[in-house]
Amino acid sequence: MHAVQSLQRDSLKQSLREALTSFSRRDRLCIAASIACAVLQYHGNWLKDQWDSSNFHLAAETLDILYLSWPLSALVALKGSSTMSSSDKRESVLQSLGLSLVELSLGRPLDALLSQDETQDDKKAIVDYALKLTKEVRLESGWHYASVVDSCLSWSGVSTICRESHNFEERIFDKIVSPLLKDVMIFDGRA
Secondary structure, three states, rough: OOOOOOHHHHHHEEEEEHHHHOOOOOHHHHHHHHHHHHHHEEEEHHHOOOOOOOHHHEOOOOOEEEEEEEOOOHHHHHHHHOOHHHHHHHHHHHHHEEEEEEEHOOOOOOOOOOOOOOOOOOOOHHHHHHOHHHHHHHHOHHHHHHHHHHHHHHHHOOOHHHHHHHHHHHHHHHHHHHHHHHHHHHHHHOO
C-alpha cells in the first residue's frame, strides 16, 4: 500500500472492485494481505469508517501497486461518521475489510453475487449475505482466510478488539493480518 500525494486522475487505471476478475488467486491473496495491512496502518486517520474495494485503485503504470483514493476535501462523509463511537468505527472498518476479503477470495464484487431480491443499500443484509458465503470462501481460500473473514464480519474471536482501543493494533495484527501474511507465505512455499 502506498501513500501518494498527487496522482493524476487519468493515471488511475481502475478500481480494485473493477479489476477483481482479472487477478490470479495468488494476486488476490497478496492484495488481501496488503489491504489488511493498510487497515492496520491507516485506520483512524486516512481510512474512512465506511469504505469498500472501490476505494482502492491500481495505477496504470504498475498494476501491482494499490492506492487508497478519495477526495481529501470530502468532509461531508467524515462529519457523518464522527457521530459513531470509537468502537463502532473500529467495527465498521473491520466489517468493510471482511466484505473486501470475501470479494477478493471469490474474485467477484459482492453486488454481482447478490440476488435481485437482496438490497445493496442495507449494510446488515450485505454482511449477512457475506457470512453465508464463508463456506465458499473456505473452499476457495482455505480455513485461515475464512476464519479471518468470519472474525471481521461477526467479531468471532475479536469482539474485545472493538471495545479496547489500547490493544486494537496488536490484536488486529495477531488475528487478521498475521494469518493472511502466513497464507501468502504458504502459497509461495516459504513456510
